[in-house]
Amino acid sequence: MGAANGYANGKVAYSQPELSKYEKVVEFIMHRFRFLFVVPFLLPLGVVYNWFFELRNWFVFNINSAPKAHDRKVQRVQAQVRRWNESGQKTKMCTARSGWLTMSFRFPLYKQSMTQIRTDTLIDILEIDEEAMTVRVEPMVTMGQITRFLIPRGFTLPIVPELDDLTVGGMINGCGVEASGKKYGMFQHICQSYELVLADGSLVTAKKIEGKPVNQEESEMHTLFFGIPWSHGTIGLLTAATIRIIRCRPFVKLVYYPTNTLDEMKLRLNAEAENKENEFVEALMFNKDKGCVMRGRFSDGPLDKTGVINRIGRWYTKWFYTQVEDIVDDGKVVTQFIPLRDYYHRHSKSIFWELKEIVPFGNNVLFRWFCGWMCPPKISLLKATTPPTLRKLYDRQHVLQDMLVPMDQLTKTIEVFHEEVEIYPVWVCPFRLPSCPGMLRQRSGASQMFVDVGAYGVTLKKDYHPQETTRRLEAFVRSVKGFQMLYADTYMTRAEFWEMFDSSIYDWLRAKYNCRKAFPDVYDKVCKAARY
Numbered sequence: 001m002g003a004a005n006g007y008a009n010g011k012v013a014y015s016q017p018e019l020s021k022y023e024k025v026v027e028f029i030m031h032r033f034r035f036l037f038v039v040p041f042l043l044p045l046g047v048v049y050n051w052f053f054e055l056r057n058w059f060v061f062n063i064n065s066a067p068k069a070h071d072r073k074v075q076r077v078q079a080q081v082r083r084w085n086e087s088g089q090k091t092k093m094c095t096a097r098s099g100w101l102t103m104s105f106r107f108p109l110y111k112q113s114m115t116q117i118r119t120d121t122l123i124d125i126l127e128i129d130e131e132a133m134t135v136r137v138e139p140m141v142t143m144g145q146i147t148r149f150l151i152p153r154g155f156t157l158p159i160v161p162e163l164d165d166l167t168v169g170g171m172i173n174g175c176g177v178e179a180s181g182k183k184y185g186m187f188q189h190i191c192q193s194y195e196l197v198l199a200d201g202s203l204v205t206a207k208k209i210e211g212k213p214v215n216q217e218e219s220e221m222h223t224l225f226f227g228i229p230w231s232h233g234t235i236g237l238l239t240a241a242t243i244r245i246i247r248c249r250p251f252v253k254l255v256y257y258p259t260n261t262l263d264e265m266k267l268r269l270n271a272e273a274e275n276k277e278n279e280f281v282e283a284l285m286f287n288k289d290k291g292c293v294m295r296g297r298f299s300d301g302p303l304d305k306t307g308v309i310n311r312i313g314r315w316y317t318k319w320f321y322t323q324v325e326d327i328v329d330d331g332k333v334v335t336q337f338i339p340l341r342d343y344y345h346r347h348s349k350s351i352f353w354e355l356k357e358i359v360p361f362g363n364n365v366l367f368r369w370f371c372g373w374m375c376p377p378k379i380s381l382l383k384a385t386t387p388p389t390l391r392k393l394y395d396r397q398h399v400l401q402d403m404l405v406p407m408d409q410l411t412k413t414i415e416v417f418h419e420e421v422e423i424y425p426v427w428v429c430p431f432r433l434p435s436c437p438g439m440l441r442q443r444s445g446a447s448q449m450f451v452d453v454g455a456y457g458v459t460l461k462k463d464y465h466p467q468e469t470t471r472r473l474e475a476f477v478r479s480v481k482g483f484q485m486l487y488a489d490t491y492m493t494r495a496e497f498w499e500m501f502d503s504s505i506y507d508w509l510r511a512k513y514n515c516r517k518a519f520p521d522v523y524d525k526v527c528k529a530a531r532y
């Protein structure tokens with residue numbers, strides 16, 4: 001790991017130490033044989049962990065204890081914040097969620113020196129309102145938990161980010177992107193209100209007001225509502241969120257369009273993203289030219305026997321992205337019906353394309369039949385048990401970046417990624433970015449189609465340098481008025497960061513609600529110096 005001296009002040013100084021021969025051998029063995037620990041230990045542990053929580057959640061929802069417990073839990077959060085005020089506001093506050101549980105490669109350094117507030121006990125779905133078409137949930141509720149609860153009742157969230165363990169708190173205070181984003185935007189755009197504990201310990205509900213706010217309080221809560229997304233818990237502590245739900249059908253009718261050039265992919269993707277009939281649109285690129293655009297619509301399943309049902313969530317099926325690759329190799333347009341929950345979590349089983357690094361035979365037919373039911377390993381357990389030697393290896397060769405750019409910059413962005421890191425598959429996911437206030441500056445007055453370009457994997461580029469390459473990518477993204485997703489390593493200086501993001505509402509809210517004393521600045525939470 002490089003030293004981060006002086007980075008937060010604008011200087012960027014990381015060094016890549018040379019490895020000795022001995023270190024190289026240890027690194028190689030640990031990487032190659034990590035599966036010897038993951039398969040017999042982490043896989044069964046993950047299964048037991050999941051069973052325990054499913055049983056617990058089922059029980060809690062059925063005895064309806066969550067709403068009452070919620071009030072108690074929130075009062076405890078408020079009491080902690082008040083105690084922090086009374087004891088002289090000595091250190092800043094953050095959530096008590098441990099670093100190994102979060103869905104990013106890094107561990108937060110700042111948690112150790114801050115007052116940790118127990119929002120991590122807020123793990124329940126509180127209520128579903130079928131008339132208002134909303135669900136009220138606590139922030140630690142995960143995507144897997146929500147889909148397991150809503151889909152059997154005939155509902156779903158309009159946007160379900162794929163990995164099962166992503167939390168509502170992370171999707172709101174960070175961000176969430178998914179294939180239905182072309183219709184609904186980002187996760188923050190399907191939220192209707194946030195229940196928050198502010199720095200003085202008060203409990204407020206920030207909500208979006210349709211039309212003009214009628215009084216000062218409404219106007220303030222409206223502004224607070226737009227300030228929360230991307231703020232990473234630096235304005236207030238989220239204790240519940242009310243999120244829109246929509247009716248769903250049991251299948252997604254998915255059409256795969258293989259494409260042979262970047263331009264063909266872009267044209268197809270744009271057309272499918274603009275087509276209002278489509279619910280889901282994403283693309284995977286397998287090299288600079290070959291890719292596949294997929295568009296999905298809700299469906300009740302095949303009308304006759306000619307329709308193909310592909311239950312990609314079953315334990316014995318091939319990893320989804322490798323099925324897509326087969327279709328690309330074949331070159332023909334294919335239509336399949338995929339069960340809805342399987343579709344939402346299509347990239348979970350293979351942790352996008354990261355599991356092959358950890359269990360190289362994970363997609364082998366024998367492994368799938370015997371051990372596939374335990375997959376994927378829990379990311380948090382993997383993270384907690386990644387030895388420092390392997391983390392160094394990831395630091396040197398592994399790229400984990402998502403860049404959000406305007407759709408008209410897609411071709412250029414993929415070319416830049418190819419030039420800099422050349423990692424495939426590349427995830428391409430269009431989403432609509434409305435013109436509203438907040439940290440994402442999009443002031444055109446109308447919503448614009450953006451696209452998330454994600455590169456996850458090992459780069460073989462000889463001249464790859466984590467800091468310099470990432471800084472070049474970041475500079476490119478700023479130049480096209482795009483945004484970097486902040487779970488990834490960011491090497492931007494403070495000035496560059498605030499060139500990419502809009503600080504006007506953010507700064508105003510931080511001053512108004514005494515956040516400067518209470519919480520660190522968002523940059524101080526996400527910059528490289530704050531994470532190891």
Ligand SMILES: Cc1cc2nc3c(=O)[nH]c(=O)nc-3n(C[C@H](O)[C@H](O)[C@H](O)COP(=O)(O)OP(=O)(O)OC[C@H]3O[C@@H](n4cnc5c(N)ncnc54)[C@H](O)[C@@H]3O)c2cc1C
Pocket residue numbers: 208209219220222223226434435436437438443444445446504505508
């Ligand atoms: C220096 C400063 C002082 C401030 N003082 C106060 C104050 O005294 N009291 C106070 O309450 N707030 C204050 N604020 C906060 C201010 O009210 C917010 O910045 C406000 O939300 C911005 O509204 P706007 O209409 O200027 O939107 P803009 O930020 O200009 O809006 C950008 C775009 O978003 C669109 N948009 C706006 N609202 C919505 C919506 N609900 N849904 C979809 N699109 C939308 C607009 O149409 C526009 O296209 C202050 C902010 C600053 C920077």
Ligand SMILES: NC(=O)C1=CN([C@@H]2O[C@H](COP(=O)(O)OP(=O)(O)OC[C@H]3O[C@@H](n4cnc5c(N)ncnc54)[C@H](OP(=O)(O)O)[C@@H]3O)[C@@H](O)[C@H]2O)C=CC1
Pocket residue numbers: 093094095096097101102103104108119139161162163165166167168169170171173174175176177178232233234236237238239485486487525
């Ligand atoms: N498809 C997608 O869109 C994907 C998105 N991601 C990204 O991964 C990130 C990690 O997700 P996840 O592990 O769920 O979230 P994290 O626990 O990493 O939380 C992300 C940020 O939100 C803050 N936060 C979380 N809960 C609260 C709360 N109740 N009140 C105040 N602040 C809160 C955290 O603050 P603190 O530091 O104090 O804990 C942290 O800064 C997300 O931010 C997302 O952008 C990752 C994979 C896929």
Ligand SMILES: CC(C)=CCC[C@@H](C)[C@H]1CC[C@@]2(C)C3=C(CC[C@]12C)[C@@]1(C)CC[C@H](O)C(C)(C)[C@@H]1CC3
Pocket residue numbers: 103104105177351352354379382383386394400402427452454456485
């Ligand atoms: C916007 C979208 C779709 C983002 C997807 C991001 C995922 C690919 C990221 C999020 C968390 C992530 C960085 C992670 C890893 C891979 C890529 C992940 C899953 C892994 C599992 C790689 C192996 C590592 O040893 C370790 C276990 C620490 C991490 C954990 C987090």
